[in-house]
Amino acid sequence: MLDIHRLKIFIKIVELKSFKMAAKACWLTQPTVSQHVAAIESFLGLKLFDRNSKEIHLTQAGQLLYRYATEISALFDALSQSFELFKGKKIGTLNLGASTIPGDYIVPHLLGEFKHLYPGLKTNVLIRDSKDVIQMLLDRHVDLAVVGTEIKHNRLKYTPIMPDELVLIIPLGHRWWDIPMVEMSEVIIEPFVMRENGSGTRLEMDKKLKSIGIDPSNLNVVAEVGSTTAVKEAVESRLGISFVSRLSIEKELKLAIFKTVRVRDIVFSRWFYLVRDIFRTSSPLCSSFSKYLIERTQT
Amino acid sequence: MLDIHRLKIFIKIVELKSFKMAAKACWLTQPTVSQHVAAIESFLGLKLFDRNSKEIHLTQAGQLLYRYATEISALFDALSQSFELFKGKKIGTLNLGASTIPGDYIVPHLLGEFKHLYPGLKTNVLIRDSKDVIQMLLDRHVDLAVVGTEIKHNRLKYTPIMPDELVLIIPLGHRWWDIPMVEMSEVIIEPFVMRENGSGTRLEMDKKLKSIGIDPSNLNVVAEVGSTTAVKEAVESRLGISFVSRLSIEKELKLAIFKTVRVRDIVFSRWFYLVRDIFRTSSPLCSSFSKYLIERTQT
DNA sequence: TAAAAATACTCCATAGGTATTTTAT
DNA sequence: ATAAAATACCTATGGAGTATTTTTA
Numbered sequence: 345m346l347d348i349h350r351l352k353i354f355i356k357i358v359e360l361k362s363f364k365m366a367a368k369a370c371w372l373t374q375p376t377v378s379q380h381v382a383a384i385e386s387f388l389g390l391k392l393f394d395r396n397s398k399e400i401h402l403t404q405a406g407q408l409l410y411r412y413a414t415e416i417s418a419l420f421d422a423l424s425q426s427f428e429l430f431k432g433k434k435i436g437t438l439n440l441g442a443s444t445i446p447g448d449y450i451v452p453h454l455l456g457e458f459k460h461l462y463p464g465l466k467t468n469v470l471i472r473d474s475k476d477v478i479q480m481l482l483d484r485h486v487d488l489a490v491v492g493t494e495i496k497h498n499r500l501k502y503t504p505i506m507p508d509e510l511v512l513i514i515p516l517g518h519r520w521w522d523i524p525m526v527e528m529s530e531v532i533i534e535p536f537v538m539r540e541n542g543s544g545t546r547l548e549m550d551k552k553l554k555s556i557g558i559d560p561s562n563l564n565v566v567a568e569v570g571s572t573t574a575v576k577e578a579v580e581s582r583l584g585i586s587f588v589s590r591l592s593i594e595k596e597l598k599l600a601i602f603k604t605v606r607v608r609d610i611v612f613s614r615w616f617y618l619v620r621d622i623f624r625t626s627s628p629l630c631s632s633f634s635k636y637l638i639e640r641t642q643t
Numbered sequence: 644m645l646d647i648h649r650l651k652i653f654i655k656i657v658e659l660k661s662f663k664m665a666a667k668a669c670w671l672t673q674p675t676v677s678q679h680v681a682a683i684e685s686f687l688g689l690k691l692f693d694r695n696s697k698e699i700h701l702t703q704a705g706q707l708l709y710r711y712a713t714e715i716s717a718l719f720d721a722l723s724q725s726f727e728l729f730k731g732k733k734i735g736t737l738n739l740g741a742s743t744i745p746g747d748y749i750v751p752h753l754l755g756e757f758k759h760l761y762p763g764l765k766t767n768v769l770i771r772d773s774k775d776v777i778q779m780l781l782d783r784h785v786d787l788a789v790v791g792t793e794i795k796h797n798r799l800k801y802t803p804i805m806p807d808e809l810v811l812i813i814p815l816g817h818r819w820w821d822i823p824m825v826e827m828s829e830v831i832i833e834p835f836v837m838r839e840n841g842s843g844t845r846l847e848m849d850k851k852l853k854s855i856g857i858d859p860s861n862l863n864v865v866a867e868v869g870s871t872t873a874v875k876e877a878v879e880s881r882l883g884i885s886f887v888s889r890l891s892i893e894k895e896l897k898l899a900i901f902k903t904v905r906v907r908d909i910v911f912s913r914w915f916y917l918v919r920d921i922f923r924t925s926s927p928l929c930s931s932f933s934k935y936l937i938e939r940t941q942t
Numbered sequence: 943t944a945a946a947a948a949t950a951c952t953c954c955a956t957a958g959g960t961a962t963t964t965t966a967t
Numbered sequence: 968a969t970a971a972a973a974t975a976c977c978t979a980t981g982g983a984g985t986a987t988t989t990t991t992a
Binding site for chain 1 (some may be wrong): 956958961962964965966967
Binding site for chain 3 (some may be wrong): 661662663673674676677678680682694696697698699801
């Protein structure tokens with residue numbers, strides 16, 4: 345049969361123009377090399393070399409084989425090298441899924457830092473609803489996920505990596521602008537802008553409200569919109585107030601477009617989690633990234 | 644180790660998403676397939692599949708390997724196919740050497756006929772002096788040669804494939820135009836156009852003259868030129884007369900630019916030979932071509 | 943519990959070795 | 968006569984098998 349080992353021996357013979365020298369170069373004995381040549385020749389049914397005791401010459405068949413053999417050999421070398429790089433984390437792709445808040449405000453920074461450590465890294469970030477992100481992780485469309493809500497599954501492991509807080513925002517000029525704290529009962533009757541169902545922010549908010557005995561459907565919802573940006577635009581347009589992630593309003597607070605107002609006795613704190621499928625083998629780079637994120641949080 | 648056999652099994656597993664099915668497809672048993680996967684994994688130091696009793700999934704390492712494996716496998720298939728074609732004479736190159744007369748007037752026609760039988764044929768024809776052509780054959784720069792003179796060598800086998808004759812040509816208006824035959828003594832004193840040394844035609848002529856007791860240096864040489872075409876041009880320009888291959892003056896005879904004149908008691912007949920290096924293995928197409936030429940001559 | 947892969951073992955083909963012969967310069 | 972490749976023969980690794988166990992959905 346033709347295998348890589350044989351082809352490499354054949355290539356060495358061609359390059360060194362000698363069975364004996366090729367044997368030496370391959371750490372074999374001359375008879376072994378002769379056997380390999382005989383094996384290829386009988387497999388192909390063609391002579392590869394014209395040989396006498398003084399010199400050897402490639403036949404046309406030998407020349408034909410040599411062209412393929414070098415190409416195949418080069419591919420094998422490329423393969424080996426790729427795996428060395430892969431194991432050494434010099435190359436690799438990180439396929440991340442993230443829900444909207446972490447996708448916009450966390451993951452880009454984390455990847456920026458990490459890429460500094462591993463310049464060969466390629467990244468794909470898919471931003472979807474938390475539920476969809478988790479499904480993509482289970483479907484192996486992404487390697488890791490970052491979401492703000494825990495959707496339990498026996499294959500998934502959640503590790504908190506970034507604290508966050510849902511804060512009540514009011515637009516410039518709102519009558520609460522100079523009041524540091526309001527009652528929850530006041531919030532309930534105030535016009536409210538709501539995220540769509542499936543959003544992690546919405547889910548966390550609902551959960552929290554229920555935990556303090558409030559039915560979310562009692563809120564005075566004047567609009568239900570599909571993204572954090574849309575919520576902010578709506579609030580800025582004085583359509584109502586809303587709870588949003590503190591991470592998402594840094595710029596607006598600086599520009600005094602919004603103010604945050606505390607709600608008495610209530611803190612909507614939450615975490616964003618790194619989510620891993622423990623049933624899956626992760627690539628060296630992927631493991632490194634997970635480790636990096638977790639260690640980064642602990643300090 | 645990684646060899647083609649293993650890679651092909653690996654590819655089948657990926658394609659069929661099952662060790663068991665892959666085993667069947669490769670005419671192996673499932674444990675054997677498992678062993679091969681384990682061998683690759685331990686060689687690379689990386690897991691290729693996440694597997695459970697229900698389904699298997701490629702890891703990133705597996706995906707990386709798959710990309711290379713398919714490419715390598717495709718190259719092997721291409722190699723096999725090439726050799727099938729090569730053995731079946733569907734592809735191949737004929738590297739021919741030929742001296743000037745056969746290169747111009749014989750080989751093109753022979754190749755034309757032969758290519759009809761084997762359309763995949765590629766041909767290279769190098770035209771040189773007979774001596775150079777023979778040297779190229781010995782140096783393996785060409786596979787076969789066609790020359791008009793036998794230069795003996797223990798590695799070379801000459802087979803006559805085409806008869807020829809050196810004929811005396813005179814230009815239109817020459818005083819011998821209406822004389823059918825002249826004496827050799829008349830030829831000797833007539834202005835004569837000579838081919839250069841090294842030319843097969845020159846060699847054959849010298850040989851023949853010597854064999855009938857004439858020293859070629861006694862000819863009344865008025866010009867020594869480097870090609871048959873140059874000889875013909877010189878004769879046409881009434882510089883002198885010359886002996887040339889009958890094959891080379893077909894057109895000129897038709898146009899009555901030349902006439903041939905017989906020399907009493909002398910016929911300069913000769914052969915063109917196919918020359919083979921018997922120490923060399925020839926390609927299937929090359930053998931076919933030799934056989935074709937030889938059989939063609941016998942009929 | 944059922945289906946797939948892993949493990950344990952056995953066997954034999956063959957890659958690799960040593961010793962020697964053949965071949966061509 | 969010499970130097971390289973071919974041949975003959977031996978050994979041992981590992982590829983492929985059968986029988987069985989493990990794993991998890």
